[in-house]
Amino acid sequence: MELSRKNEALxxxxxxxxxxxxxxxxxxxxxxxxxxxxxxxxxxxxxxxxTGRGLAAAGEIPGEICRVSEERFAEFAATVNTxxxxxxxxxxxxxxxxxxxxxxxLFALDxxxxxxxxxxxxxxLRSTGLDELWYTKGSIDPYGDKAIRAALGAQFALKLRSFDxxxxxxxxxxxxxxxxxxxxxxxxxxxxFTAPALFDRTVLVIGAEAxxxxxxxxxxxxxxxxxGNYESLNAAQAATVFLFEYVRRATTCR
Amino acid sequence: MELSRKNEALxxxxxxxxxxxxxxxxxxxxxxxxxxxxxxxxxxxxxxxxTGRGLAAAGEIPGEICRVSEERFAEFAATVNTxxxxxxxxxxxxxxxxxxxxxxxLFALDxxxxxxxxxxxxxxLRSTGLDELWYTKGSIDPYGDKAIRAALGAQFALKLRSFDxxxxxxxxxxxxxxxxxxxxxxxxxxxxFTAPALFDRTVLVIGAEAxxxxxxxxxxxxxxxxxGNYESLNAAQAATVFLFEYVRRATTCR
Numbered sequence: 001m002e003l004s005r006k007n008e009a010l011x012x013x014x015x016x017x018x019x020x021x022x023x024x025x026x027x028x029x030x031x032x033x034x035x036x037x038x039x040x041x042x043x044x045x046x047x048x049x050x051t052g053r054g055l056a057a058a059g060e061i062p063g064e065i066c067r068v069s070e071e072r073f074a075e076f077a078a079t080v081n082t083x084x085x086x087x088x089x090x091x092x093x094x095x096x097x098x099x100x101x102x103x104x105x106l107f108a109l110d111x112x113x114x115x116x117x118x119x120x121x122x123x124x125l126r127s128t129g130l131d132e133l134w135y136t137k138g139s140i141d142p143y144g145d146k147a148i149r150a151a152l153g154a155q156f157a158l159k160l161r162s163f164d165x166x167x168x169x170x171x172x173x174x175x176x177x178x179x180x181x182x183x184x185x186x187x188x189x190x191x192x193f194t195a196p197a198l199f200d201r202t203v204l205v206i207g208a209e210a211x212x213x214x215x216x217x218x219x220x221x222x223x224x225x226x227x228g229n230y231e232s233l234n235a236a237q238a239a240t241v242f243l244f245e246y247v248r249r250a251t252t253c254r
Numbered sequence: 255m256e257l258s259r260k261n262e263a264l265x266x267x268x269x270x271x272x273x274x275x276x277x278x279x280x281x282x283x284x285x286x287x288x289x290x291x292x293x294x295x296x297x298x299x300x301x302x303x304x305t306g307r308g309l310a311a312a313g314e315i316p317g318e319i320c321r322v323s324e325e326r327f328a329e330f331a332a333t334v335n336t337x338x339x340x341x342x343x344x345x346x347x348x349x350x351x352x353x354x355x356x357x358x359x360l361f362a363l364d365x366x367x368x369x370x371x372x373x374x375x376x377x378x379l380r381s382t383g384l385d386e387l388w389y390t391k392g393s394i395d396p397y398g399d400k401a402i403r404a405a406l407g408a409q410f411a412l413k414l415r416s417f418d419x420x421x422x423x424x425x426x427x428x429x430x431x432x433x434x435x436x437x438x439x440x441x442x443x444x445x446x447f448t449a450p451a452l453f454d455r456t457v458l459v460i461g462a463e464a465x466x467x468x469x470x471x472x473x474x475x476x477x478x479x480x481x482g483n484y485e486s487l488n489a490a491q492a493a494t495v496f497l498f499e500y501v502r503r504a505t506t507c508r
Contacts, residue, residue: 116370124491129481167433193502222499225505229382230408233494237378238488240494244478245502248447251479 003066005028010066011088014026017141020091026152027077029086031057032113036153037089038062049076054084061087066076078145080218089217095159098157100176103132104250105199107243108173111138111208112235113222117140119150120236126154128243134173134203136166136214166205166214173203181205181219184242186232192245198222199246206239261301265330265342269411271395274345280397282407283332283340285311290407291343292316303330307500308338310419314342332399347396349413354430357386358504359453361497362427363422365392365462366489372396373404374490378432380408380418382497387412390426390459420459420468427457435459435473438496440486443475446499451499452476460493 013019027045031054037045038061047064051073055065105161106204107125109190111117118140125133133142133155139162140147142155163169171180180202181190202226204222207213224233224241232238267273268281279300282291293301294432304312304321305327312403327338347479361379365371372394387396387409393416394401396409417423424435434456437443446452458476461467478487478495486492 040461045398120488120491123484125482126485127480127482127484127487129483133389137411191505193506225499225501227384227504228379230377230381231376233381237374237494240491241498244498247479247481248499248502251445252447252456252482 001064001066003049003068003072007088007144011049014088015078015145017144020141020143024091025088026091026148026164027086028089028148028156029145030149030152031083032040033148033151033153034061034085034087035059037087037156040153040156041089041092046088046090047075048085048087050086051084053238056113057083058085066242067193078149087208092160094161094215097172101132101159101178103130104200105241105246106132106134106173106203108134108136108169108203108205109139109235110136110205110213112206113138113140113208115140115144115146116150117234118147118203119152119154121136121161121239122147122151122154122158124236124240124243126157128247130246131157131159132161134161134169136169137162137164166216170203170216170219177201178203181216182222183207183213183216184238185213185221185223186238187223189223192222192224192242195220195222199249204242205241208235218249255318255320256328257322258301261320261342266284268342269332269399271398274397278345279342280345280402281334281340281399282402283399284341284403284406285337285339285347285408287405288315288339288341288401289313290483291341291410294407294410295343295346297481298346300342300344302339302341303327304340305338311337312339323373329475338349342423346410346414348415351426355386355413355432357384359455359500360386360388360432361428361493362388362423362457362458362459363393363489364390364391364459364467366460367392367394367462368489369398369400370404371392371488371490372401373406373408374407375493376401376412377406378497380411382501384413384497384500385412388415388417390423391418413448420470423459424457424470424473432457435462435470435472436476437467438472438492439467439475439477441477443477446476446478446496449474449476453503458496460496462489462491
């Protein structure tokens with residue numbers, strides 16, 4: 001099928017937050033990211049733009065397929081070394097506010113601004129088998145094209161919930177039976193490797209790169225011991241340490 | 255001081271591996287990366303190109319300082335949002351082949367191709383207080399400008415040693431009294447959270463993103479348990495899990 005003018009016009013608006021908000025759609029580029037989208041949320045796919053090469057690399061593609069030349073594809077692609085496939089999909093709606101999470105603990109991001117870090121965190125979370133990712137407003141748009149590329153589409157496998165403030169996030173968590181908030185702090189707090197019950201009906205909050213995590217009355221603070229005495233790890237590395245400390249405890253401390 | 259034609263010509267060659275090899279110099283850009291260079295290896299600094307803004311943000315700058323306008327600086331900078339400071343430095347020589355490492359275990363990279371991952375690994379290694387980073391040929395140039403930016407200059411605080419093959423790397427390690435090689439594997443091997451003596455006079459090898467780690471006769475294989483059953487973490491995330499498992503054992507298992 002040809003790429004219609006209407007679809008082309010839509011596609012061109014989706015690299016801006018404004019364009020995504022107006023249309024309710026997002027742009028998913030690359031073989032792995034579209035593969036995750038097709039597998040997890042096929043019902044959201046509007047159409048796929050693909051070259052012969054992209055078609056050969058992809059599995060089954062749900063919905064409308066628009067075949068274009070490599071030259072034409074390059075006009076739309078954000079990356080220089082394109083993989084010849086991109087999809088336009090509806091942005092997944094958030095879970096029903098009444099739908100209780102099933103996760104042992106909730107993982108949350110407070111005003112995380114970098115799409116690369118956000119994407120890495122989505123992939124890491126996905127690899128631990130957890131599926132709830134909560135975040136405060138002021139974080140990066142989880143469905144921006146950079147965030148989707150960095151996550152290789154892992155956000156389509158997660159349940160994302162957004163909140164205006166950390167207070168509201170904590171209140172919602174408490175309502176679902178996750179009363180204790182643990183703020184990760186680069187400088188002070190309990191040692192994350194020895195802190196008791198760190199992943200036991202808690203909310204674990206990772207802060208923004210530059211400013212760290214916000215304040216919240218009554219919250220625990222947890223820190224990663226850093227013998228190198230070096231300025232803090234980036235947010236994605238810190239998230240990895242916490243998430244795999246959870247895996248370690250879950251798989252070895254029985 | 256003015257930026258001389260000779261220095262400008264040198265600077266322009268340093269984004270290519272060929273140019274770095276020919277001159278023996280590298281390019282270090284940004285406030286944090288140059289700060290690490292100035293602190294750790296001031297003797298290597300040839301000259302610094304700086305705007306008024308860059309000068310205000312930097313600490314003490316060793317060696318020659320060339321002040322330029324923002325417009326002129328933008329001609330040399332690789333990043334769009336420049337911080338107005340970049341330095342040209344000699345590439346640090348490798349440690350003497352007879353100089354024994356002091357680290358409890360050796361951390362090694364096998365054909366790691368991505369400068370972003372390489373940089374993140376340098377930062378993470380630095381934060382654990384370890385200082386030996388070994389790698390095989392076929393890995394990214396540790397002194398490429400992207401690798402230096404991604405590491406925020408952390409490679410200037412590390413002892414880097416390169417080897418033609420994994421076999422030679424293992425032989426050199428054994429000669430220094432690190433006889434056991436542990437290959438990290440995304441699919442099989444001992445659980446990294448329970449494997450005994452994982453960081454006890456061993457060489458821990460992280461493999462390339464796409465191909466994983468190479469083969470080596472007699473080596474142990476170690477893996478990160480991944481309940482999410484998701485395709486492996488990227489190399490930087492895997493390195494973070496291993497390095498902080500070391501920190502955990504070193505700080506809590508006494």
